[in-house]
Amino acid sequence: MKQFVLYLFIVFFVLSCKKKTVEVKVYSESDRWGFESPSHFPSPDYQFVNNEQTRLRFELGRYLFYDTLLSSDQTVSCSSCHAQAHAFADHNVKFSKGVGGVLGHRNAPALSNLAWYPNFMWDGGVNHLEVQPLAPLTNPLEMNETMSNVVSKLNASSFYKEKFKSAYGIDEITDQKFLQALAQFTSMLISSNTKYDQYLTGTTTFTDKETRGLQLFRDNCAHCHKEPLLTDFSFRNSGVETTIVDIGRELITQDPNDKGKFKVPSLRNIDLTYPYMHDGRFFTLTQVVDFYSDGIQQSATVDPTLGDGFHFTSQEKLDLIAFLKTLTDYYLIGNPDFSEPKR
Amino acid sequence: MKTIILKFIAVAVVLVSVMTSCNKDKTEDPETPSPTPTVVEKGTVTIDLSHKWGFSNETDFVLGIDLIHPMKHDTLNFTKLKYYISNVKLKKADGTWFTQTESYHLIDLSEVSSLAITLNDVPVGDYTDVYFTMGVDSTRNVSGAQAGALATSNGMFWSWNSGYIMLKAEGTSINSTSGSFAFHLGGFSGVNNIVTEKYVQFAGNNLTVTKNHTSSAFLQVNPGWLWHSAPSVSVLNTVHMPGTDAKTMADGFFTNNSITLDHIVE
Structure with a gap:
């Protein structure tokens, strides 16, 4: 019995050593590999045409x-x-x-x-x-x-x-x-495996704060940050400035109606990806939520759905940020x- | 040893024929006689492009020399002229078509080898017209990384505004305010679409393709047509994206009588 324990110990020791050595993994043609669309996602655009996955x-x-x-x-x-x-x-x-x-x-x-x-x-x-x-x-x-x-x-x-x-x-x-x-x-x-995704697929629950935040998000933000990818891929002027510095989408379409419009970014991993907006003008989520609450700047192409802001209460802002933090994909x-x- | 191999082959032949005959019974009407395979005899066609200048193609178009535009009177010295011809088809006298597959050709005035388009395995017969597309069809503009003439390493694809630069004309001009000109023409959708179908008739001559032989159609291309409706380089010396200017210049060259038959060699 003692010998057995000793052997076991040695085996564990060897295994643990092995883990620490730096290995270059060698893959072969036969390795199974492939893209799988998460069950709660729409169907993907990229189809690997002439580029079969290996x-x-x-x-x-x-x-x-x-x-x-x-x-x-x-x-x-x-x-x-x-x-x-x-x-x-x-x-x-x-x-x-x-x-x-x-x-x-x-x-x-x-x-x-x-x-x-x-x-x-x-x-x-x-x-x-x-x-x-x-x-x-x-x-x-x-x-x-x-x-x-x-x-x-x-x-x-x-x-x-x-x-x-x-x-x-x-x-x-x-x-x-x-x-x-x-x-x-x-x-x-x-x-596809954030706390938010786990909530959607029913494998986890939200705190009260996160639940309230999700509701606020769905009522005010999901129109553009469409679930579950959290963008509708449209181009919009989010009203960060009155005088447009960067013409954005207009550069591509040559259409003055597109002045200052940028693609709605996905909010996935937003807690990790500051600063925010196309020009990185905001460094904290609080700044961003404050901006959408009361800081919208009017211009000819500003998105009509923004109105003059969403006027969140301070509790609502905290709830919204709590929800945004469920979007981090560890x-x-x-x-x-x-x-x-x-x- | 030899007999074993022969036996093996014999068995294999029997097995294969049994298997294929089984298959055939399911799909084919036994009453229909099997068609005798007709061997289509084939030859080769080359479309040779020589570039000309002037109202009646009277001078050669050459890179690096001063050319005076007959309508705008600009002095133009080209350092680069590249453009795409794609989807080349030959129309036969009997109304059938020969269509080249994967037919994308980057004509580059600095690469002599690019000035002849070779069509292999063309069925023998008399052909009346050559049809082709000036530019690159919209599909290939939106289908990701392509190969050959369409490779992005040819420098004919916009990186920031996806799509092929279907024609590049660059050079210097004393009439340009900057001293130079650069026209990068493209656009494949909506009002900015410059992709144009074009054809050249072999007229009464017909291009006759004979077995294992190369027949050639010699065409003359006149880039002066770029300025058919576009203004002088003193007004417009740069185009770098799809739009009205690109459309005006491309239309002048792509849609008019800019490519004509010179002669046929059979």
Whole structure:
């Protein structure tokens, strides 16, 4: 019996040691892997056409997402401004730093549930998940690179030559496969397991405060922040300023009626993704709720549903914030599959 | 050893024929005689593009030289001219069509090899017209990352406002206030749509395709038509997105008699 206990102890000891060693996981073509739409979500937009999902392709996309090789001076990766700990938003800065430390013009959005998005960017200028990376890659204020350079840098890397060969069976890396590999990774960043989701699916209950907050949210905010993705993907002027500095959607449509309109952002993980609004002007949820309560600025294109604000009481503001804090997805920010991979 | 292999093959042949015959019984009417496979004889067609300038295509269009526009009188020195021709089809005298699959061609004046479009496996016969699309059809503008001529690494896709730059014309001009011009024309939906179907008739000549032989249609392309309705570069020297200006310039070149038959070689 004593010997048995000793053996057991040794086994546990060995196991615990094993966990601490850094392992590079090796995946093979046969690994089961696939996108599953959460039962309480609508059907997704991105369908993996000509880009069948495999674990190897996802892992390749993950390497690319975390690789600074993609930027012109190899200092900026996708993850530089889309950090897992911040629900794939930037590290709580107003504007993100691109190559050479230059600042962008709009707050880097958090990334989740991208497979459901009909278009991308604050102004909706990008029409497909696979071509979204072109925007930050080629923007001089961000990664400042050309696609042909990205392709030649990848082809000069024996690491990526081997990865693309095993994932896509190609000897020469193309921008198409590069973009598709990134989509394999970004499409899997699904946020569907917040306390709010668990409440929706009946696996948890809300506190009284959270319940009141949800009701207030449904009465006032869900019109634009449509459940369960918490955005209706429309473009609206939320009335942050009287004189429009950034024309937003108008840049894409050339329609003056779109001046100052931006895509309604999803509120998922909002507690982690401050500062808020397209220009990062608010740093706390209190500021945001105060703004929608009594701070709406009027202009020609301001969204009519906002009126002159919702005039929340101070208790209502606290309730609303309690609800907003149920939107944090610890499964997303803690999922080791989405973290920086070992090389 | 040899006999074992032969036996094995014999058994395999019997098995396969039994299996396929079973299948056939279910789907085919036994009364119908099996059609004899007709071998369609095929040849090759090339569409060769030479670029011209002037009212009656009297001068060659060449990059890096001063060209005077016959209507606007602007002096234009092109450093770049690239555009898409897609979905190439040949119309046969009997009314049938040959349609090239995955038919996207980036014509680039700095790449001689891009100036001839090759159509392989064209059934033999007499063809009366070539049809094609100027630009890139709307589907490919909204379907994610594409390959070949449509690869984003060709620099013909807008990163911030998704869609193909269907024509790029850049260069310098003494008539431009900035000294240069850059026209990036695109747009695939609504009033901004510039994608245009076009055709060139082989007239009375017909393009005859014969077995295992290459027949060529030599076409002349005149980029001067870009300014058919658009103003002088002294007024407009830059277009960088879909819209009215892109539409006016593209329409001038895409819809008018800008591409004509020169001659046919069979």
